[in-house]
Amino acid sequence: MRKVKFYGAISLDGYLADENNSLEWLFKYDDSDIMDKSYQPFIKDIDTTIMGRQTYDDLMSMTDEFPYKDTTNYVLTHNKINSDKVISKNMPIEKLVTSLKEKSGNDIWVIGGGKIVSTLIDHRLIDSLQIQITPDILGNGIKLFTSISHSSEFNLIDSQRFGQFIDLTYQLKGATA
Template identity: 25%
Template structure:
């Protein structure tokens, strides 16, 4: 079965974006092979905010070279034909994607989307790249909710000071 992998950059104090959604604080490290990272996926799931931010930045989801699913109850699918808009029951759609053949599925950004799929028991791995910066506020890695145990799988430190951490999601939420 395919795995759903939440792969995201975060500040040391746990924010995936600044207070206004900015990400200019993310350090670029030339030793990180993004091509290698992207090759493990053939599908990406993202929330509406991440998708709209990508569009505002002048980027096309086609650049990712993957099937793109966007969780949104407000976007009109006719206006966004390059992606699949999932207007209801995202967990059912993701469960179906996981059962289909293919590479792993990248859950890109969006703490709220992550929280919903985590609580539905669908996230298999969490890959967090900790950027050496303190933002002091912004969009949190994950909104408040119940706790989930994680099992350490791997870590890697890059010359820029980025620390990449990989965890497997536990099967039972912590109390």
């Protein structure tokens, strides 16, 4: 069965983005090592991405070309997106993920979105979390984990240092690798 994975960087105090939804604080780092040794091995097993509308809009504000053109891409939104690169979905994330997990294919990457990640954790639909932590303390912004109503336990399966980043990989307890 397909695995659902979160992969992304956060500040030391747990923020995905600053209070302006910006990632500028993250771009000051030389990330070539982490891209080669962490991201590239991760992305090779991904054929589907899921993100929220805010993440999609933020991503498109940083680039002229959609970066995940070799995958099937879902954006959770109330309004259709006019792009042949993404599929707009207006449905609960847990229903979308449950249906995607039942289809054949490679792994599914949940990109950004603390609400999405937290909802999937609540429904035990995230199989692994691969989090890169920077030494920045932002103080406020968009948290990776928002309101989670059920506790979940993850096992640390790997950790690596890449310059100022620590790359931690956790697997949901009871999930298979």
